[in-house]
Amino acid sequence: MLKRTTKSTVSKILSISADEEDPIAIRIEHICKWFGDLLVLKDVSLEIAKNEFVCIVGASGSGKTTLLRMLNGLAEIDVGRILVDGTEVQGPRRDMAMVFQQFDLFPWKTIDKNISFPLDLVGMDKGEIAERVKAAITLVGLDGFESKYPNQLSGGMKQRVGLARALVVRPSVLLLDEPFGAVDAQTRETLQEELLKIWSDLRQTAVFVTHSIDEAITLADRIVVMSARPGQVNGILDVDIPRPRTVESVRRDSRYPGLREQVRALIGGQEGNHE
Numbered sequence: 001m002l003k004r005t006t007k008s009t010v011s012k013i014l015s016i017s018a019d020e021e022d023p024i025a026i027r028i029e030h031i032c033k034w035f036g037d038l039l040v041l042k043d044v045s046l047e048i049a050k051n052e053f054v055c056i057v058g059a060s061g062s063g064k065t066t067l068l069r070m071l072n073g074l075a076e077i078d079v080g081r082i083l084v085d086g087t088e089v090q091g092p093r094r095d096m097a098m099v100f101q102q103f104d105l106f107p108w109k110t111i112d113k114n115i116s117f118p119l120d121l122v123g124m125d126k127g128e129i130a131e132r133v134k135a136a137i138t139l140v141g142l143d144g145f146e147s148k149y150p151n152q153l154s155g156g157m158k159q160r161v162g163l164a165r166a167l168v169v170r171p172s173v174l175l176l177d178e179p180f181g182a183v184d185a186q187t188r189e190t191l192q193e194e195l196l197k198i199w200s201d202l203r204q205t206a207v208f209v210t211h212s213i214d215e216a217i218t219l220a221d222r223i224v225v226m227s228a229r230p231g232q233v234n235g236i237l238d239v240d241i242p243r244p245r246t247v248e249s250v251r252r253d254s255r256y257p258g259l260r261e262q263v264r265a266l267i268g269g270q271e272g273n274h275e
């Protein structure tokens with residue numbers, strides 16, 4: 001078996017260099033979005049700092065996925081604009097990577113080939129691909145599973161593959177759309193802890209959509225609460241729980257119950273508000 005790549009090497013291979021002086025990674029400016037006559041997002045503005053971990057919570061249908069797709073250049077913006085590292089998003093971008101709830105793995109490709117896919121696609125140098133894939137596999141704890149196929153893996157492991165496939169492109173922004181929504185509660189907590197560790201090594205700007213208030217408090221520097229449709233920013237909360245965090249350390253923190261109540265109030269306070 002291949003030698004395990006050390007943690008510091010992994011971080012070096014997969015991390016991005018913070019070379020810009022602007023502290024803001026993402027500027028979402030007065031976004032509106034319609035699907036036909038349906039107003040889905042209404043005047044959404046948000047700034048996300050470089051290396052910040054932001055969680056977005058909100059009711060189903062409040063436009064969270066649509067917002068991520070607009071960030072990634074996959075959905076058209078009707079009104080407003082989004083700037084990432086100072087440039088306007090006008091189509092799919094290489095500096096962003098998305099992790100989905102449905103793993104979206106190719107069943108006929110081995111794990112390492114699934115992970116290398118975005119790099120193969122752009123014709124990257126084979127040696128560089130091998131190095132990045134190996135580092136990503138180590139980072140998500142899949143050493144030894146390189147030659148397996150997706151159907152030989154549990155849901156939690158498939159989602160690690162999804163995460164590794166996003167990390168190999170060395171995105172400056174990582175977008176995650178309810179990535180742990182399809183796994184059981186125990187696996188979910190394990191994945192949250194691993195993501196906390198990975199993120200503390202790589203420190204990419206992360207935008208993580210979740211239904212779970214607990215998950216948001218565990219992971220985020222800030223929580224953005226969206227209203228029910230049309231999605232608007234109802235409120236933004238700082239999660240001032242110190243890092244490094246574990247699921248356990250967050251639950252035990254004296255600030256945890258208060259934060260939970262605040263998020264709940266912001267979500268609940270808008271129920272029935274349909275303009």
Ligand SMILES: Nc1ncnc2c1ncn2[C@@H]1O[C@H](COP(=O)(O)OP(=O)(O)O)[C@@H](O)[C@H]1O
Pocket residue numbers: 035040058059060061062063064065066067229
């Ligand atoms: N491509 C599309 N065409 C038409 N309606 C859509 C499309 N994508 C999303 N919607 C609608 O927009 C609303 C917001 O969807 P979505 O962004 O998926 O919300 P969320 O992720 O918060 O659950 C929903 O009512 C959904 O049905």
Ligand SMILES: [Mg+2]
Pocket residue numbers: 064065066177
């Ligand atoms: Mg969604």
